[in-house]
Amino acid sequence: MNDKLGRILIVEDDPKDVELTLTxxxxxxxxxxxxxxxxxxxxxxxxxxxxxxxxxxxxxxxxMLLDLKLPKVDGLEVLKQIKSDDNLKMIPVVVLTSSxxxxxxxxxxxxxxxxxxxKPVDFHDFVNAIRELGVFWAIxxxxxxxxxxx
Amino acid sequence: MVRSNFHLRKVLSAVPRYGFAVASVxxxxxxxxxxxxxxxxxxELPLFLFAVALTAWHAGVGPAILSIVLSxxxxxxFFATPIYxxxxxxxxxxxxxFLVSFAALIVWFSSIRHSAERQLRQARDQLQMEVLERTxxxxxxxxxxxxxxxxxxGFVVMYWNSGAQELYGWAPEEAVxxxxxxxxxxxxxxxxxxxxxELLRTGRWEGEVTRTxxxxxxxxxxxxxxxxxxxxxxxxxxxxxxxxITEHKRREEEIRGLNQExxxxxxxxxxxxxxxxxxxxxxxxxxxxxxxxxxxxxxxxQKRASSALDEKSRRYMTTILDSAKRxxxxxxxxLTFSRIGRVETQRTLVNxxxxxxxxxxxxxxxxxxxxxxxxxxxxxxxYGDRSMLxxxxxxxxxxxxxxxxxxxxxxxxxxxxxxxxxxxxxxxxDNGVGFDxxxxxxxxxxxxxxxxxxxxxxTGIGLATVQRVIHRHGGKVRAEGVVDQGAIFYFSVSxx
Numbered sequence: 311m312n313d314k315l316g317r318i319l320i321v322e323d324d325p326k327d328v329e330l331t332l333t334x335x336x337x338x339x340x341x342x343x344x345x346x347x348x349x350x351x352x353x354x355x356x357x358x359x360x361x362x363x364x365x366x367x368x369x370x371x372x373x374m375l376l377d378l379k380l381p382k383v384d385g386l387e388v389l390k391q392i393k394s395d396d397n398l399k400m401i402p403v404v405v406l407t408s409s410x411x412x413x414x415x416x417x418x419x420x421x422x423x424x425x426x427x428x429k430p431v432d433f434h435d436f437v438n439a440i441r442e443l444g445v446f447w448a449i450x451x452x453x454x455x456x457x458x459x460x
Numbered sequence: 461m462v463r464s465n466f467h468l469r470k471v472l473s474a475v476p477r478y479g480f481a482v483a484s485v486x487x488x489x490x491x492x493x494x495x496x497x498x499x500x501x502x503x504e505l506p507l508f509l510f511a512v513a514l515t516a517w518h519a520g521v522g523p524a525i526l527s528i529v530l531s532x533x534x535x536x537x538f539f540a541t542p543i544y545x546x547x548x549x550x551x552x553x554x555x556x557x558f559l560v561s562f563a564a565l566i567v568w569f570s571s572i573r574h575s576a577e578r579q580l581r582q583a584r585d586q587l588q589m590e591v592l593e594r595t596x597x598x599x600x601x602x603x604x605x606x607x608x609x610x611x612x613x614g615f616v617v618m619y620w621n622s623g624a625q626e627l628y629g630w631a632p633e634e635a636v637x638x639x640x641x642x643x644x645x646x647x648x649x650x651x652x653x654x655x656x657x658e659l660l661r662t663g664r665w666e667g668e669v670t671r672t673x674x675x676x677x678x679x680x681x682x683x684x685x686x687x688x689x690x691x692x693x694x695x696x697x698x699x700x701x702x703x704x705i706t707e708h709k710r711r712e713e714e715i716r717g718l719n720q721e722x723x724x725x726x727x728x729x730x731x732x733x734x735x736x737x738x739x740x741x742x743x744x745x746x747x748x749x750x751x752x753x754x755x756x757x758x759x760x761x762q763k764r765a766s767s768a769l770d771e772k773s774r775r776y777m778t779t780i781l782d783s784a785k786r787x788x789x790x791x792x793x794x795l796t797f798s799r800i801g802r803v804e805t806q807r808t809l810v811n812x813x814x815x816x817x818x819x820x821x822x823x824x825x826x827x828x829x830x831x832x833x834x835x836x837x838x839x840x841x842x843y844g845d846r847s848m849l850x851x852x853x854x855x856x857x858x859x860x861x862x863x864x865x866x867x868x869x870x871x872x873x874x875x876x877x878x879x880x881x882x883x884x885x886x887x888x889x890d891n892g893v894g895f896d897x898x899x900x901x902x903x904x905x906x907x908x909x910x911x912x913x914x915x916x917x918x919t920g921i922g923l924a925t926v927q928r929v930i931h932r933h934g935g936k937v938r939a940e941g942v943v944d945q946g947a948i949f950y951f952s953v954s955x956x
Contacts, residue, residue, distance in 0.1 A: 326753045326756070327749070327752075327753070330752070330756040330760075333760065407745070408745045408746075408749045409745045410792065411740075411745075412799070412803075429748070429749075429752055430788075431752050431755055431785060431787075431788030431789075432785050432788065433752075433756045433758075433759035433760075433781075434759070
């Protein structure tokens with residue numbers, strides 16, 4: 311099932327959230343192709359193969375899980391840059407955030423986000439949400455050409 | 461003289477007037493005969509002429525002609541030779557002709573005089589009527605509350621009505637003949653040359669001017685000027701009507717001040733609202749994150765160490781997880797509650813029946829393993845914020861499901877209780893545990909709960925949220941319940 315696993319780019323500043331997300335993905339063997347970036351600037355570096363990512367292969371991730379509240383460059387700004395770049399705008403972006411605020415939701419959809427998921431407080435729900443996201447975007451969904459597939 | 465004559469003429473109607481002719485000739489005849497007896501001849505002619513003249517003067521043309529005929533006949537009969545016959549001797553013929561022609565001349569002059577007099581009288585009557593009419597019109601101008609001032613082109617006051625006296629404090633006799641702009645110290649909104657130019661071009665001008673009254677206080681008036689031209693189209697006078705708008709201006713100023721204050725308050729309120737929003741946002745984001753971590757790591761710990769933990773420790777873990785979950789729900793409910801106060805309602809036509817179906821779909825998860833008989837009757841289309849009204853329905857349905865949990869078969873009915881002009885009352889009825897009506901006023905308060913947490917879980921915010929939404933829509937909420945027999949919740953919505 312996992313032989314066609316797509317690469318997941320996680321943009322999350324909170325190490326605890328990163329750990330919980332990875333735990334959830336590991337539980338379902340979805341964590342093999344995961345890249346973690348801690349802020350918006352680093353995420354953009356990854357996408358544009360800049361800085362410490364200058365030597366990475368130029369393939370795009372199959373999905374990007376993007377937090378909104380990020381240091382340096384925030385999530386909405388990252389989203390805006392991706393969706394206005396011809397080479398990047400095909401990357402599916404899922405906003406994964408604690409914010410249930412309608413204005414964040416509206417702003418994200420305006421910028422062309424592919425999905426908006428509020429991180430559930432309950433761990434079971436959280437694990438389920440991450441699993442379903444991973445399964446859908448990294449396995450079921452056919453990513454645009456040029457994405458990393460193992 | 462003219463006047464008494466006029467009265468005399470009125471008194472002398474036809475018969476007395478002709479009687480006057482006969483009498484005057486008779487009176488002239490009598491001294492003539494007496495004097496003739498004493499051989500005073502040639503007195504009778506002037507006497508007859510005098511009688512004719514008197515008749516013509518006082519009795520008019522008709523009686524005068526009669527008096528001529530009578531005088532001629534009397535002269536012929538009594539004085540012309542041969543006496544006592546109507547035959548006239550050749551020698552007396554000039555006398556008769558003289559009498560007739562001279563008398564005729566007198567009558568003619570008299571009638572000319574009378575007709576001239578009549579015309580004069582008519583002209584005078586007409587003039588009197590006109591004067592009366594003008595006086596009435598002028599007094600009408602005095603009746604109006606508006607001030608009316610007429611000035612010549614040099615701004616000298618020609619007319620000053622009682623309204624002007626009332627407003628400015630100067631009597632007409634004080635104002636007439638003075639320059640109005642000097643008397644009143646007028647401040648014009650534009651230069652006097654511009655005003656004059658507009659007046660000459662369009663025939664009118666209007667604007668607000670400030671003036672000083674006789675007592676020294678200032679007054680603002682709305683002033684309207686009209687130009688009067690004579691027959692040769694030359695401008696001759698300016699009529700100004702104006703009314704006092706000082707109070708009006710003061711109120712305008714007051715309203716402007718209040719508006720400014722309101723705008724400032726509104727800005728402050730907006731700032732407070734922004735702060736509140738920022739607070740809600742940080743609650744939404746920053747409080748939920750650590751909560752999720754508590755729940756997440758507790759869960760992971762439970763998983764890893766479950767086998768090593770004793771019964772008591774496992775219960776502690778479960779309690780931590782339950783509490784974290786409950787706090788998560790509390791935060792979510794509070795956020796929903798606060799958002800309703802902050803967000804503008806977006807009102808559209810909402811199909812309530814459709815919305816109820818959606819709400820039922822949303823609470824489906826809570827009905828797992830339950831036997832629930834739903835009854836949804838016809839509901840109207842209403843006017844309101846769709847997403848907010850859905851929150852109301854989801855909350856009420858969720859409550860109905862929760863409080864019928866102890867029933868083997870739950871019955872939940874949604875329907876329309878009453879429809880009036882522009883309003884409909886929707887109800888949600890259940891056969892659940894109900895409530896005591898003496899606590900009915902507590903139902904809709906924030907954090908007010910009528911049940912123990914271990915009996916029925918809940919945050920105590922749901923019904924407060926329902927009430928807030930309905931109040932924001934201008935509607936009402938109420939509830940009826942009987943312990944152990946169920947409850948009915950009503951809310952009213954406006955209907956197109």
